[in-house]
Amino acid sequence: MGSWAIAVHGGAGVDPCLPAVRQEEARRVLSRCLKLGAGALQAGLTAVDVVEMVVRELETDPVFNSGRGSALTRRGTVEMEASIMDGRGRRCGAVSGLSTVKNPVSLARLVMDRSPHSYLAFDGAEDFAREQGVEMVDNSYFITEENVSMLKLAKEANSIVFDYRVPIPGVDSCSAIAGLMGAKAEGGLQMNGLPINMYAPETVGCVVVDNNGWCAAATSTGGLMNKMNGRIGDSPLIGSGTYACDVCAVSCTGEGEAIIRSTLARDVAALMEYKGLSLQEAVDYAIKERLDEGKAGLIAVSRNGEVAYGFNTVGMFRGSATQDGFMEVGIW
Amino acid sequence: MVGWAIAVHGGAGVDPGLPVERQEEARRVLERCLRVGAAGLRAGLPAVDVVEMVVRELETDPVFNSGRGSALTRKGTVEMEASIMDGHGRRCGAVSGLTTVKNPVSLARLVMDRSPHSYLAFDGAEEFAREQGVEVVDNSYFITEENMSMLKRAKEANSIMYDYRVPAPGVDSASAGLEGAKVGLLMNGLRISVYAPETVGCVVVDSNGWCAAATSTGGLMNKMSGRIGDSPLIGSGTYACGDCAVSCTGEGEAIIRSTLARDVAALVEYKGLSLQEAVDYAIKERLDEGMAGLIAVSSNGEVAYGFNTIGMFRGCATEDGFVEVTIW
Numbered sequence: 001m002g003s004w005a006i007a008v009h010g011g012a013g014v015d016p017c018l019p020a021v022r023q024e025e026a027r028r029v030l031s032r033c034l035k036l037g038a039g040a041l042q043a044g045l046t047a048v049d050v051v052e053m054v055v056r057e058l059e060t061d062p063v064f065n066s067g068r069g070s071a072l073t074r075r076g077t078v079e080m081e082a083s084i085m086d087g088r089g090r091r092c093g094a095v096s097g098l099s100t101v102k103n104p105v106s107l108a109r110l111v112m113d114r115s116p117h118s119y120l121a122f123d124g125a126e127d128f129a130r131e132q133g134v135e136m137v138d139n140s141y142f143i144t145e146e147n148v149s150m151l152k153l154a155k156e157a158n159s160i161v162f163d164y165r166v167p168i169p170g171v172d173s174c175s176a177i178a179g180l181m182g183a184k185a186e187g188g189l190q191m192n193g194l195p196i197n198m199y200a201p202e203t204v205g206c207v208v209v210d211n212n213g214w215c216a217a218a219t220s221t222g223g224l225m226n227k228m229n230g231r232i233g234d235s236p237l238i239g240s241g242t243y244a245c246d247v248c249a250v251s252c253t254g255e256g257e258a259i260i261r262s263t264l265a266r267d268v269a270a271l272m273e274y275k276g277l278s279l280q281e282a283v284d285y286a287i288k289e290r291l292d293e294g295k296a297g298l299i300a301v302s303r304n305g306e307v308a309y310g311f312n313t314v315g316m317f318r319g320s321a322t323q324d325g326f327m328e329v330g331i332w
Numbered sequence: 333m334v335g336w337a338i339a340v341h342g343g344a345g346v347d348p349g350l351p352v353e354r355q356e357e358a359r360r361v362l363e364r365c366l367r368v369g370a371a372g373l374r375a376g377l378p379a380v381d382v383v384e385m386v387v388r389e390l391e392t393d394p395v396f397n398s399g400r401g402s403a404l405t406r407k408g409t410v411e412m413e414a415s416i417m418d419g420h421g422r423r424c425g426a427v428s429g430l431t432t433v434k435n436p437v438s439l440a441r442l443v444m445d446r447s448p449h450s451y452l453a454f455d456g457a458e459e460f461a462r463e464q465g466v467e468v469v470d471n472s473y474f475i476t477e478e479n480m481s482m483l484k485r486a487k488e489a490n491s492i493m494y495d496y497r498v499p500a501p502g503v504d505s506a507s508a509g510l511e512g513a514k515v516g517l518l519m520n521g522l523r524i525s526v527y528a529p530e531t532v533g534c535v536v537v538d539s540n541g542w543c544a545a546a547t548s549t550g551g552l553m554n555k556m557s558g559r560i561g562d563s564p565l566i567g568s569g570t571y572a573c574g575d576c577a578v579s580c581t582g583e584g585e586a587i588i589r590s591t592l593a594r595d596v597a598a599l600v601e602y603k604g605l606s607l608q609e610a611v612d613y614a615i616k617e618r619l620d621e622g623m624a625g626l627i628a629v630s631s632n633g634e635v636a637y638g639f640n641t642i643g644m645f646r647g648c649a650t651e652d653g654f655v656e657v658t659i660w
Contacts, residue, residue, distance in 0.1 A: 090589045090620075096560075097454060117552075117559045118585045122429060122454040124558010224449075230456010231449045232428075239567040239591035257450045261422045263567035263594045270595065274602035292422075 002213040003305040003323035004041040008033050008054060010064045011202020012254040012297025014315030014331055023331055026063055026202075030319040030329045033057045037208065038321045047208040047216035047249070048086040048109075055082070055105040055218045058204035062144050064317075066204045067103060070142050070222020072151045073229050078142040080104045080222050081236040083119075084112060087215035087244035087303075094236040097122035102135040105220045108236070110134065119236065142222070154226040202317055203235055205242070205251025205299060213303040215249035217242050217265070224256065234259035239266035247272050248279060250300045254313060258294020262286070268300055283310035334541040335633040335651035336373040340365050340386060342396045343530020344582040344625025346643030346659055355659055357395055358530075362647040362657045365389045369536065370649045379536040379544035379577070380418040380441075387414070387437040387546045390532040394476050396645075398532045399435060402474050402550020404483045405557045410474040412436045412550050413564040415451075416444060419543035419572035419631075426564040429454035434467040437548045440564070442466065451564065474550070486554040530645055531563055533570070533579025537629045539651075543577035545570045545593070552584065562587035567594035575600050576607060578628045582641060586622020590614070596628055611638035 008030055037054040045053075059067025059082075070078045082104035083094035093112025096119075101107050110132050111120050120128050129136060203221035210216075219242045221235040233256030234241035241252045243265035250265040259265075267290055271282035279302040287298070287310040297311025299318055307320040319329035340362055369386040377385075391399025391414075402410045414436035415426035425444025428451075433439050442464050443452050452460050461468060531549035538544075547570045549563040561584030562569035569580045571593035578593040587593075595618055599610035607630040615626070615638040625639025627646055635648045647657035 085589075092589055094560075115556065116585075117556060117561075118588050119560040119565075120556065120558045121560055122558055124556055127558065128556065228447065228449060228452065228456055228460065230452045230454055230459070232426075232451040232453055233449075237451075237565055237567075238588050239565075239594055243591075257448075260450050260566050261417075261424055263571075263591065266567055266591045266594055267598065270598040270602055274598055 002209065002211065002303060004208070004210050005301045005305045005307050005320065005322045006034060006037040006041060006050065006054070006206065006208045007299040007301055007307050007309070007320040008037070008058070008204070008206045008318065009251060009253055009297065009299045010058065010204050010317030012311045012316040013295060013313040014317065016314055026317050027329045027331070029058070029061050029063050030317060034319050034321045034327060034329070037206065038327070041208070041210060041323070044211060047210040047214045048084065048088070050208045050210065051206045051216045051218040052084060052105055052109050054206040055204060055220050056103045059103050059105060059220050064204045065202045065222045066220040068142050069144050069147065071225040071227070072143065072147050072222070074226050075229055076148070076151060077139055078222055079229065080142070080220070081232060082108045082218065082220035083236040083238060083242040084108045084218040085216065085238060085242050085244040085249070086112070087246060087249055090245050092118055092238045094119040094238060095121065095125045096232050096236045097230070098125055098129070099139045100126060100136045101129045102137050102141070105218050107134055108218070118238070147225070150225055203253040205253060207249040207251050207299050207301045209249065209301045209303055209305055215244045215301060215303055217244040217249035217251045219251045239263045241265060243269055245269050246303060248300055248302045250298055252296055252298040253316070254296025254311070255294045258291050259296050262290040262294065264290060264296060264298060268298065279306045280308040283308040286310065287312050334537065334539060334631065336537060336539050337629045337633050337635050337648065337650045338366060338369040338373060338382065338386070338534065338536045339627040339629055339635050339637070339648040340369070340390070340532070340534045340646065341579060341581055341625065341627045342390070342532050342645030344639045344644040345623060345641040346645065348642055358645050358659070359657045361390070361393050361395050362645060366647050366649045366655060366657070369534065373536065373538060373651070376539065378420070378540070379538040379542045380416065380420070382536045382538065383534045383544045383546040384416060384437055384441050386534040387532060387548050388435045391435050391437060391548050396532045397530045397550045398548040400474050401476050401479065403553040403555070404475065404479050404550070406554050407557055408480070408483060409471055409557070410550055411557065412474070412548070413560060414440045414546065414548035415564040415566060415570040416440045416546040417544065417566060417570050417572040417577070418444070419574060419577055422573050424450055424566045426451040426566060427453065427457045428560050428564045429558070430457055430461070431471045432458060432468040433461045434469050434473070437546050439466055440546070450566070479553070482553055531581040533581060533627060535577040535579050535627050535629045537577065537631055537633055541631045543572045543575070543629060543631055545572040545577035545579045547579045567591045569593060571597055573597050574631060576628055576630045578626055580624055580626040581644070582624025582639070583622045586619050587624050590618040590622065592618060592624060592626060596626065600630070607634045608636040611636040614638065615640050
């Protein structure tokens with residue numbers, strides 16, 4: 001009998017000027033989700049059930065970029081995606097392009113458990129959702145005023161917004177940073193070599209190892225603010241944003257394109273399996289060696305009850321709890 | 333300077349009862365594509381250009397399940413997907429849910445080169461295609477009579493069709509299989525139509541030792557609309573890096589959970605296996621009950637195949653003049 005452990009994240013890359021009240025709000029949500037997951041683990045629920053439950057909670061709360069509170073596409077709509085993987089049997093399910101499904105991670109679970117496929121997207125995923133009778137709402141349900149303003153800002157800044165994940169040398173005050181908004185800052189993030197809107201709201205994820213040593217992971221997001229319609233990021237991609245197997249479970253967040261080309265989640269596990277690294281060594285190696293100029297973070301648990309975090313961004317919303325009563329929530 | 337090498341595939345899992353003319357037809361297409369690729373390599377084109385060019389050729393020809401000749405969704409339409417990865421820099425592009433784009437692999441290339449993203453799907457991908465001015469056609473262009481009959485059969489067989497990739501005991505001809513045995517493939521524990529037409533792919537290492545891979549497909553016959561398989565997923569159906577390039581085919585769901593393409597490369601990188609050892613290990617150890625195949629090349633000019641199905645349409649050519657096309 002191993003000991004259980006749970007970790008959650010709410011996005012890698014945090015605005016250093018994020019108002020204290022918003023930091024507290026995010027911490028409270030993460031704390032609440034950890035307590036929910038810990039309670040379920042104490043009650044003996046399996047890892048895959050716990051990750052689904054916790055991510056549902058994160059989707060329902062509008063604070064993070066998943067479900068309600070998702071980032072907006074360039075058209076101002078929401079297109080959500082999620083994936084879940086049960087390390088026990090390496091079973092997986094994923095969805096993309098959801099616009100009316102209240103809890104994307106639960107639809108991903110249904111794809112895994114009740115469809116002959118692993119990944120459904122857009123209209124086909126929405127049809128499946130209706131067939132399965134999951135809770136559906138109008139797209140407007142997911143849209144928050146704050147994100148509507150953020151989208152406007154992103155567009156006004158002519159597609160370059162201060163990348164709060166990368167500290168700009170010589171800029172140490174929020175007003176100076178604000179002054180960069182709307183200007184083509186030299187330090188602007190480039191993705192695929194093109195300057196794009198880099199507002200990066202916070203994808204959510206959860207990884208769990210239960211009492212039996214089984215691991216599971218789930219990730220959910222609205223994606224990149226001002227993204228092209230139809231854009232798929234790393235969160236629904238097994239091996240990129242989400243991965244779970246016998247030895248560990250991983251959930252990533254950050255620059256989708258960088259996480260995909262790094263197959264980041266799978267790499268953490270492969271480093272353990274094929275190179276014999278420990279969980280933390282594998283996490284550190286993956287973050288250091290696989291991302292090149294990409295910015296990302298991840299949370300991971302091992303079947304032995306260990307928890308590890310890794311990120312090369314300024315901050316990552318995260319937290320963890322273990323069976324011995326330890327609990328923490330951190331941002332920086 | 334390395335001796336260049338190119339490999340192509342046209343799907344893992346071959347009907348043992350496939351008529352000889354169809355086997356010959358498939359061989360001819362693969363040979364032609366290999367010649368096109370070899371010529372490109374001799375002319376000094378980089379790996380990523382060659383894989384795109386060869387997969388375009390495979391998409392355009394209706395014989396295989398990609399572009400024209402794609403498998404049909406349960407609605408009788410075509411939804412195509414593809415991905416491409418340039419090992420030189422590990423850059424990638426992917427598309428899913430295409431219905432009017434004549435060459436999906438080329439749109440995947442444009443996603444990689446000309447969009448800020450890595451993966452576009454469905455309506456968004458179709459819009460991008462129009463913005464980029466790629467050749468678009470009516471969905472009916474992709475639909476062949478043969479696949480319409482196959483879809484009909486798949487539905488009539490009450491979603492269970494003879495899985496020609498798994499020999500049923502005592503059954504040694506395709507017709508016997510169709511009539512009799514309910515040797516249905518189970519995927520995710522559920523019986524579904526198992527007709528699995530042939531995804532295409534190409535992997536190349538050029539004279540500079542750079543590797544690239546591309547994969548393209550119409551997906552599973554009678555699939556649910558919106559279903560995404562392994563072919564557009566980086567790390568699952570397609571992968572390329574400094575060491576090697578891999579393209580997979582077979583049961584999409586099995587390839588995804590195995591992250592098959594990435595695993596071949598990870599076995600080389602992290603476990604120090606040779607290309608063939610990595611391919612063999614991945615096929616043997618990662619698929620569990622899944623049925624799949626793959627082609628791979630290394631930065632050293634080696635070629636490797638691996639499959640646990642009955643047959644895989646494949647071929648390769650190397651700079652020293654070696655060429656082969658084979659099915660079994």
